[in-house]
Amino acid sequence: MSRLTGLFTQLQDAGRAALVPFMTAGDPSLTATVPLMHALAAAGADAIELGMPFSDPMADGPSIQRASERALARGVKLRMVLGWVREFRMTNRHTPIILMGYLNPVEAMGVISFAEAAAAAGVDGVILVDLTPEEGRGEATLLQQRGIDPIFLLAPTSGPERVARVRSMGSGFVYYVSLRGITGATSADWVEVLQRVRDLRRQLGLPVAVGFGIRDAATVARVAAEADAVVVGSALVEQLAECATDQEAIQVATRFVQALAEAVRTTERVCA
Amino acid sequence: MGGYSMPDASGHFGPYGGRFVAETLVTALEALERAYHEAQQDPGFRAELHSELRQFVGRPNPLCHAERLSRELGGAQIYLKREDLNHTGAHKINNAVGQALLARRMGKKRVIAETGAGQHGVATATVATRYGLKCLVYMGEEDIRRQSSNVYRMRLLGAEVVAVGGGTRTLKDAMNEAMRDWVTHVDSTFYVIGTVAGPHPYPTMVREFHRVIGDETRAQCLELTGRLPDCLIACVGGGSNAMGLFYPFIADPAVRLIGVEAGGLGLSTGRHAAPLTTGRPGVLHGNRTYLMEDEDGQILPTHSISAGLDYPGVGPEHAYLKDTGRAEYVVATDAEALTAFHRLCRTEGIIPALETAHALAHAIRLAPAMRSDQTIVVNLSGRGDKDIHTVASLEGIHL
Ligand SMILES: Cc1ncc(COP(=O)(O)O)c(C=O)c1O
Numbered sequence: 001m002s003r004l005t006g007l008f009t010q011l012q013d014a015g016r017a018a019l020v021p022f023m024t025a026g027d028p029s030l031t032a033t034v035p036l037m038h039a040l041a042a043a044g045a046d047a048i049e050l051g052m053p054f055s056d057p058m059a060d061g062p063s064i065q066r067a068s069e070r071a072l073a074r075g076v077k078l079r080m081v082l083g084w085v086r087e088f089r090m091t092n093r094h095t096p097i098i099l100m101g102y103l104n105p106v107e108a109m110g111v112i113s114f115a116e117a118a119a120a121a122g123v124d125g126v127i128l129v130d131l132t133p134e135e136g137r138g139e140a141t142l143l144q145q146r147g148i149d150p151i152f153l154l155a156p157t158s159g160p161e162r163v164a165r166v167r168s169m170g171s172g173f174v175y176y177v178s179l180r181g182i183t184g185a186t187s188a189d190w191v192e193v194l195q196r197v198r199d200l201r202r203q204l205g206l207p208v209a210v211g212f213g214i215r216d217a218a219t220v221a222r223v224a225a226e227a228d229a230v231v232v233g234s235a236l237v238e239q240l241a242e243c244a245t246d247q248e249a250i251q252v253a254t255r256f257v258q259a260l261a262e263a264v265r266t267t268e269r270v271c272a
Numbered sequence: 273m274g275g276y277s278m279p280d281a282s283g284h285f286g287p288y289g290g291r292f293v294a295e296t297l298v299t300a301l302e303a304l305e306r307a308y309h310e311a312q313q314d315p316g317f318r319a320e321l322h323s324e325l326r327q328f329v330g331r332p333n334p335l336c337h338a339e340r341l342s343r344e345l346g347g348a349q350i351y352l353k354r355e356d357l358n359h360t361g362a363h364k365i366n367n368a369v370g371q372a373l374l375a376r377r378m379g380k381k382r383v384i385a386e387t388g389a390g391q392h393g394v395a396t397a398t399v400a401t402r403y404g405l406k407c408l409v410y411m412g413e414e415d416i417r418r419q420s421s422n423v424y425r426m427r428l429l430g431a432e433v434v435a436v437g438g439g440t441r442t443l444k445d446a447m448n449e450a451m452r453d454w455v456t457h458v459d460s461t462f463y464v465i466g467t468v469a470g471p472h473p474y475p476t477m478v479r480e481f482h483r484v485i486g487d488e489t490r491a492q493c494l495e496l497t498g499r500l501p502d503c504l505i506a507c508v509g510g511g512s513n514a515m516g517l518f519y520p521f522i523a524d525p526a527v528r529l530i531g532v533e534a535g536g537l538g539l540s541t542g543r544h545a546a547p548l549t550t551g552r553p554g555v556l557h558g559n560r561t562y563l564m565e566d567e568d569g570q571i572l573p574t575h576s577i578s579a580g581l582d583y584p585g586v587g588p589e590h591a592y593l594k595d596t597g598r599a600e601y602v603v604a605t606d607a608e609a610l611t612a613f614h615r616l617c618r619t620e621g622i623i624p625a626l627e628t629a630h631a632l633a634h635a636i637r638l639a640p641a642m643r644s645d646q647t648i649v650v651n652l653s654g655r656g657d658k659d660i661h662t663v664a665s666l667e668g669i670h671l
Contacts (some may be wrong), residue, residue, distance in 0.1 A: 054570065055571040056448050056557075060452075069438070078568060104569040104571075106569070107554060108567065130293065134282065134291065137560055153294070155296035157300065162295070166361075180456055181456040185456065
C-alpha cells in the first residue's frame, strides 16, 4: 500500500482529517528546508506538500510567488528538491511527501527521469497545477508506474464530466480548490465548500483534500469536519518569510503547525 | 484551405498548443470555445464584426507599394500592408473588436487584458468603451516606463491600468497576472488575450480575428500585381500579426512565409527574444510551444528594444509551422530594427512601430537578392508614434 493510501486508511480509523502544511523548497533558506520538513512532521503534520519553485507560477498569489522567486534566486533546482526529499526520508519513513509545482521544470528534466528520481527519493504524490487530466494522461501513467500518485485538482467550476475524468485518472487523493482564485486568497464560502466536499467524496471514491484560503486553526477545524485533508500554504509561507534565521523559522513553523494539528485532532468527522 | 486544417479538435497544432491551465479555468475555456463556435456560425455575429471592422476600425486598409524603398534596394517590389492605419494604430484592434463583441454576446460585463507595448491594451480599452464594458489592463512596470504615452491613452479611454511588479516586469508577467485575475473573477470576466498564444481556443480564435489581414492582402495583391506575392514578412512577438497575414497563404507553397523575431543585442549575448530561433519546446501560459528557458525549465528574461516583441514564448501555430518547414523564422537585432525604422521614415513618409521595424529590417536584407518582378509583402503592423520617445532618447534627445 502506498504511504498516502496507508495514511488515509489509518486516519479513517482514527476518525480525523489529515493536516498538510505547504512550504516552498528552498525558502526561507536552503539549509532550513530539511530541518523544517522534520519540524512540520514533529509538530503534527500528517503529510507535507513541498513546492517546486517555478519562474511563472500562474496559479499562485504574491506570498508563494515571492517564495518561489527567492528560492530560485538562491539557486534551487528540481534535483535539489528531490535531494532534500531523499535526505528527509533517511530518518522519516512514514510522512507522505507531495510535490507541487508546474509542468515546465518537470518536462525540462524529462518526465521519466523525474518520475524515477522522485520515486527513488521517496516522493509519494505529485501535483502539477497546469497539467489537466486531458493533457496529463501520459505523465499520470508514468508516475503511477513508479508508485507515485498523480494528484489532480478540482475546483468550484468543475462540472460532473470533469469529476468523472479525475476519478478515472487520479489516485492517492484529489485536491479540491476551495475558491475561484489563486493561493493566498481568502474569500471561500465554507458552507458551499463543505457541501461540495461531501458530494465529491461520494462521487470520487478517493480522499478529498481541501486547500486555498485556509489560514488559521478555526478554519482548519471547520474544514476538517468534512474533508479528508486540510492544506495550509500561504499562511505558513508568509510567516517563514519573516524569519531571520533557520532556528527562528523552525520555531515559528512548529508553533503554528502545532496549533493547526490540535485543530484536526479535536475535530469530530461529520461523515465517515 | 486545401491540406491545412490545424488545430485538431482539442486545440493541438501537432505537438504544440493544447490547454495547460489551472483546473478553475478549464470550464471557462470550454464555455468560451462553445460561444466562439456558435458566434462563428451566426451570420448576425459575422455581419456585426464585419460592420465594426469597416466603420470603426477603418478596414479595409491599403496594400501600399513602397516605391522609393524598393527602388533604392534595387530588387523585389516591397508592398506594405497598412495595419498602422487602423483605428488605434496597429493590427491589435482586429482581435480586440472580435473578442469584445464575443464578451458582450456572452453577457460578460468586465474585460481584462495583458499588454506589452500597450497597443493591445489601448485597443481593448477602446472597444470596451465602445461596447460599454469595464476594462482593466495589466502591464509590466518596465513596459509602463517605456510606453508611457500608451498608458495615458488607456487611462483617457477609461481603462484601469495595473502595474505588474513581479518577475521581469514585462509582458509575460502581465500575462501571469491577467491569468490570476481571470481565475479569481472567472464568472464575470472575459480575458481578451492579445496574441495567438494562451490556452485553446485562444490561438485559433485570435488567428481567425486577424486573418482579415491576409484575406485582404491576397485580394489586393492579385489586383495590384496580377498574382500572389512571392514572400510575406511579419514581425513575431506572440505572433498574431504574422499569423493573420500568413494563414490564408499556408496552402500556397510558392508563397514564402517569414517571421522575424527580436534579436535584441545579438543572439550570442543571450539578450534577445527569439524563442523560435534559439529556444526549445515547453509549456507556458496555457500552451506548449517554443520557449526561452534555462536548462532547468525556468523561463529566461528577454530583451528587445520593442516592448511588443519582448516575450519568451510564441504562439503554438508558429512552432508547428517552424517544425514543418512551412514558415521560416529569422531575427533582426535592435540596431537593425532602428536602422530600418529610420529608413522607412525617410523613404516612404511612414513612422513604423519598433516591432514592425524588425520585419522591415529583414525585407531590406532580402529584397536586393530578388528580381524586380518579384514581390514582398511586409505587414506594417503598427505606427511608431508610441516609440518616438524611445528612439529620441537613444539619440540623446529628450522630448
Ligand atoms: C505594432 C505591433 N506589432 C507587433 C506586435 C507583436 O505582437 P504579435 O506578434 O502578436 O503581432 C505588437 C505587440 O504589441 C505591436 O504593437
